[in-house]
Amino acid sequence: MISARKLRANRANARASSGPRTADGKARAARNAHRHGLILSVLADPALAAELDGLAWEIAGEGASPARQELASRIAAAQIDLVRVRRARHQLISRALGDPAYEPPAALKFNGALVIRLARALGATTPIPRMFNEMLRAKPEGPDKFAAIFSDLATRLAVMDRYERRAVSRRKFAIRAFDAARPGAA
């Protein structure tokens, strides 16, 4: 438990901290949720809202009651979130695979350390020997590149997997609610 004095100080400091003050800071904070756009609501994007209406209509069917329409909208929202996450993951991998100059960060670090050691051993003005030059220029290709990308992106892919699991779970329960509300369902 903290002392009363410390509590007062904390509260005073918190009141003084009212977020970013400069225009640049405010603009940066406003983009916080836009890092990958996956936590933004489907409704926040007019294009996605139109997609949501279209899919909800397909799911609910013609002449559906407002209650069924609402349940269908919940399924559609989860489905669109799922498509967004999958598209983001796909783009992340595609971009890295399509980059001819792609080099895994671990290789870049290793090569940097190698250049420094060579410069120390040979002197800064001596050209790098051919064998080392080839090693420095070598880039992963084919399956090695693919595997390096998966390793490099592992953390970000794990985050996206988490988003995907949440969207799948939301969609699952939304569909169960929709099925349970079907006319004639128990």
Add this chain to the structure above:
Amino acid sequence: MTKPPASSTDVAPTRLALFGPPPLLAGEDAAAYDELLARVSGAMKPADVLEEIWVRDVVDLVWETFRLRRLKTSLLAANAHKGLKDILETLLAWHEAPNVAKSWAAREPAAIKKVDKVLASAGLTMDAVMAQTLALKIDDIERIDRMIMGAEARRNVALRELDRHRANFGQALRRASDEVVDAQFEQVQAPQITGRSAA
């Protein structure tokens, strides 16, 4: 409920857009993906848009599993010369092993013959080379295996949910048809009773 303007009269392409583009990477065969989609759709016969969503999920996850399995195989094949080099270093002169392994990877007949002879003299086969290659690439292989397991688990969840949805739909259909039959039975019975009491 009126159809929103976003959905045009052409339903199938609209739905396809709503499910997202096919998850193809550069160099992957779009025709093979379409064939897989057609085969799975033909086997599962989706009856409504929800079932179409699951079919698409299953197809995408099967495609991902195929891709990862291919990657695992080609990763081991592409690095086999490294595994071979490690083994040859214990059987040949240290400076000779990298060159022989390189030539073997380029499928030079003389190198292939030499490798077979050296391995046989040590009582080894290509299994030992693949085991060494696996040891070199174990982190990548493990990561790919985890991804395959994840894709297979997600595919099983999609299939389970599809089954549950179909069972619910079947039950609802049975209940609705029972109600219709009961209503008809009552309608038939009512005049017979009235007729008897009148006689």
